[in-house]
Amino acid sequence: MGKRPLQILTALLALVPILTGIITMLGVSDPLYASAGVPALPVLDSNLRFFGGFWLGLGLALLWLVPRIESQSVLFRAVWGGIFLGGVGRLLSILLIGAPPIPFIGFTALELIGAPLFIWWQHRVATAART
Structure with a gap:
């Protein structure tokens, strides 16, 4: 569980928010939302596109820190802390609204268990690295 495996896994996982962030910037036209028949409400579309841009930026930040992963503790913790809080939001949604499709349950587990x-x-x- 050294530096190189952490770098590789972080780089691979960074691709998830990069790719899904780009797709989510399509707003309600994102294939996931379009297939669910989500209405084209301006506030919803705006929030989805904002979330997509933020998610994309988070993935780029993860990718940026990979070469210096041992010295970027603050950014690393901030990014994974944000991901953890996103998982808390998903958990609240599950508890209050109901379970999403199976892949989203996996995302929630990664966010709540994987982030820490x-x-x-x-x-x-x-x-x-300091020793």
Whole structure:
């Protein structure tokens, strides 16, 4: 569980928000929402496109820190902390509205369980780099 595996996995996982962020910037025309028949409400479309842009930026930030992953603890924690909070939002949605399609349950698990594990892993890599 050293630096190189953390870099590789972080780079691979960064592709998820990069690709889905680009797609979500399509707003209600995003294939996921379009297939669900989500109405083209301006406030909803605007929020989806904002979320997509933010998600894209988060993925780019993850990708940017990969080469210096052992020295970018603050940014690493901020990004994964944001992902964790997104998982809290998904969990609230599950509890209050109902379960989404199965892939989103997996995303929720990654966000709630994976985020703290990634922060712990990066902390170990950063500590080892200082010694």
